[in-house]
Amino acid sequence: MRRAGALAVLCATLVGAPAAKAQSLLVDAEAGFDAARVCPTLVVRFAAPLDLLVQSGGQGASRIDLILRPDGDDTTEILEFDAPVTVPAPVSSAVAATGIALEQSGADLVLNITFARPVVTDATMAPDGRRVTVAVAEAGGANACLTSLTGGGDARPVDPSTPASDDGDDGDDGDLSGIEADFVEARAAITAQNYNRAIQLLTRILSAPENARSAEAQELLGVVRERNEQFAQAQAEYEIYLERYPDGDGATRVGQRLTALLTARGAPPAPLRTATDGTLARPDDDEPAGEDISLALDQAAARPRPATPARDTRRPVGDPDDAEEEESLPKLEYSGSFTSRYFFRQETARISDFDTARRSVDDFVLQNSLVNGVNFRGVYETADYILSWRADGALEFAFDDEEENVRVSRLYVDYDPKRSDLSYRFGRHLVRSGGVFDRFDGLTASWRRDEAFSAHVQIGSPVDSVRDPLFEFDRLTYGISLEFEEVFSHTDLSIYAFEQRAGSEVDRRNIGFELEYEDDVFFASAAVDYDISLDKLNYARVSATRRFEDRSTLTFSLDYVQSPTLALTNAEQGQAGQTLDQLLETFTLAEVRQFALDRTTASRSATLSYFRPWNDTWLFNADATVFRTEGNPASGGVPAIAAPGTDVYASIGVFGSGVLSESDVLSASLRYADTSSATLGLIDASYRFRPTERLRVRPRLRLGHRDLKASGGTEIFAVPTVTIDYEVRDSTQLELEVGGRLSRTRTPTTLDNRTETYAFLGIRQEF
Known part of the structure; x- marks a missing residue:
């Protein structure tokens, strides 16, 4: 169309x-x-x-x-x-x-x-x-x-005794080390009581195919959500664990936690506190489930792990005897x-x-x-x-x-x-923040204040095809996007603005937002992108999904x-190979803008x-x-x-x-x-x-x-x-x-x- x-x-x-x-x-x-x-x-x-x-x-x-x-x-x-x-x-x-x-x-x-x-x-x-x-x-x-x-x-629950996939793959090609790194970082986040970060990391591990850390991550995700007072989500995570790993090493422990969660009276569990030795201690001796989160972490790490593929070059994480080697740097x-x-x-x-x-x-x-x-x-x-x-x-x-x-x-x-909230990426990569760009050559700098807010700045040149030479920089693109999690209840918001220049003229100048709402039964999203240079709506989408009990x-x-996508260079289409600069030698800027809209x-x-x-x-x-x-x-x-x-x-x-x-x-x-x-x-x-x-x-x-x-x-x-x-x-x-x-x-x-x-x-x- x-x-x-x-x-x-x-x-x-x-x-x-x-x-x-x-x-x-x-x-x-x-x-x-x-x-x-x-x-x-x-x-x-x-x-x-x-x-x-x-x-x-x-x-x-x-x-x-x-x-x-x-x-x-x-x-x-x-x-x-x-x-x-x-x-x-x-x-x-x-x-x-x-x-x-x-x-x-x-x-x-x-x-x-x-x-x-x-x-x-x-x-x-x-x-x-x-x-x-x-x-x-x-x-x-x-x-x-x-x-x-x-x-x-x-679909049917996966039998934990067999691989999650039937294609013989053992994990994400090259992502096994990333899974291990995420798991180690998640443990550190839990120790620091940064539960939102831990939830993000554990969820990312579980988004990958069944791997050596899936069971541990599933159990810990329930524990962390419970400590974060997300009791409905914690219940769901515990139930998922028992469904997928009914004979797993942690099944008894998870069952106890689920029972305690369901039978707890009114007041939610007290938050964790940091013990004098740096480990997490229970807030009360009579805490439900009978175990603190640090013990759960230690047990998760000490449990036998499925064999990892030979291509995983790092030492397996989780053997207590190898703890010092595991964390040795560089x-x-x-x-x-x-x-x-x-x-x-x-x-x-x-x-x-x-x-x-x-x-x-x-x-x-x-x-x-x-x-x-x-x-x-x-x-x-x-270490740095x-x-x-x-x-x-x-x-x-x-x-x-x-x-x-x-x-x-x-x-x-x-x-x-x-030791900084900033991170940087340079080279040919994809920019996903706010849906601003596609692939481009350049620099992305990101700043994450906390789990609720992050900012991303990009500068470089768009890449139309993977066949394009590296760092051609025929056009200049720069922009910023801001991401807000839980800006309202169950609602995430991303806003962005960017500009693209072709020679001396503005090719695109866009502002937009993406808004998502999700609860247990309903999901809705809306996205709008407007070109303020050409003064026209570029893209709009509204979607809603209702989930039912069946x-x-x-x-x-x-x-x-x-x-x-709206751009001034669209005016080049149908002009016998004439470039934007050549068109501007014959027509006014207003006429060329109209040509771009007409094309x-x-x-x-x-x-x-x-x-x-x-x-x-x-x-x-x-x-x-x-x-x-x-x-x-x-x-x-x-x-x-x-x-x-x-x-x-x-x-x-x-x-x-x-x-x-x-x-x-x-x-x-x-x-x-x-x-x-x-x-x-x-x-x-x-x-x-x-x-x-x-x-x-x-x-x-x-x-x-x-x-x-x-x-x-x-x-x-x-x-x-x-x-x-x-x-x-x-x-x-x-x-x-x-x-x-x-x-x-x-x-x-x-x-x-x-x-x-x-x-x-x-x-x-x-x-």
Whole structure:
């Protein structure tokens, strides 16, 4: 639905620029973290603006489909492609994505993301339409991320005697040392009675996949919430522990604490005090549960831990005999992974023209490339500061044109002095504060006064693509964001302001806020972004979710989005390659501002979604979206684009876990779309099973039919695939996917039969 980006592509074609290749539309993907929802995230980037219309199969499934709308009918021919295109999935067990593919489906695009385990997800599109962020929580788990997405666990409890995931991963790739560091810091925060900080750290540990500290963190989170007089939350945390770890070492102790909490008379437990020896002491000898928090900490640390992966380079934390070694400084920790993936796609097109009786057969290679990626993280800690770094990048070699493409998604260093409230990050990184920026090269300085308030200042240059050279600084961006937690009861607020300059002119000057409210049964959020330079609303969103006792949820959202994001440089679109400075030599600044507004398209949407677990095996979800986009007026020599009208999308899906065997996963969904260019019906079914402990097989079949409104034709298509994952050993995984797409498109004058086959082979080595 984002027509402004379509205008750029169309006008470039009219002035002789080569048409955009479908392969370039899908740029890259990476793993991240959403601190607000305490969720790991998968971020997928696109070369052109797209709209996210609906998410299907995302609640408790091992794959999701995101239906995206390109920039209207004018780009259908330019962006039309029948073969799915892919980018490598990021190496992260927290996200556990195993495949990312984009394919054409009528006038729409379908972004298919597969995961190594059943997940609950929430996808949001950035205001500029070039980035979709998917928050990922493991289905069947019990952690803060899952709670933030659904209001509670949505699948069967995880057996603590088995790994939380069935993909053989032992933890977040490279994040195990981070988990240990968070646990040590959480213990220190508890000792200092900084309970809010401890809650934040323990929640972050629990947001990761099941790991060596999950049980301890779950117990301590309940204890800390109780000491922080958050009695309802403490009760919930204790109950989660007993549900997930009924035979755990702390089950008896947690049961006693829960009983004491439920039977306590009126007055809440007295706050902890610091003993003369520096340990935490009980306020009263007759305190319920019979144990102080320091004892709980010591017992948690002394309990036997599951074996950590060999790639964890630091000494295991928690052995009392090694306490001095554990805290000895300075110390160095590092981890990482290397991936190598080969992609091949080939298509055969057989076209018959009824009028001329001509037939043609064309064979061509869509993709033949090797992508090598590296992920490296490290931490160096002294008594005075913590220095950490991260490098994520890839080198792609295309065999057909023998070209190499370097991608740098992250390359930064963090400096965190221990005796200061300030911290710094420099390099290529993501700025998440207040939703101000995307990726940029530069410096972020953060100041946290306490858990209720923090401030962030950024200065640098925006990065449009991971292929951009480092520190190009073609535009200057600077801004500030302020975050307030519990500004009102159950309410968090973030406000921000920033400016971006292109040469001597202001490109963007935005102010905005994000407001979130959440209690036990209701969640609501609102966000507004306004460009005060162009004097126009850039983005607005209101969303509300109601959680019910049967664990079902109902969500309604309204969106208003400008695409691309309002900026003075939008005036360059359709101007035959003229830059902003060149336009200002011919037109006045007021005229150029109007051109920028005319090249920007507003869209409105309303979405209603419902999710409900039927029982311990089956889950159900349904959603519907109504979408409407404005047109673009003619100005500056650029022709007008008419509004495409109203589009309607709907889907229903079911997901089953443990249907035929304990480890299998079955999912099926039906999708319907009525758009300005086509009417689409799609059936999607998949089944995952494990023949052996280290082998996982996932066959999948999609069958679709669409009526093409412009040509009066019809298309039927089938997309069968088989994905095989094999764990050679704990640190080495092999991936194989083979499949194809068969389609037949009949119009009054032509018959088009296409057969596409593809294969993907990859290996991942962790260290």
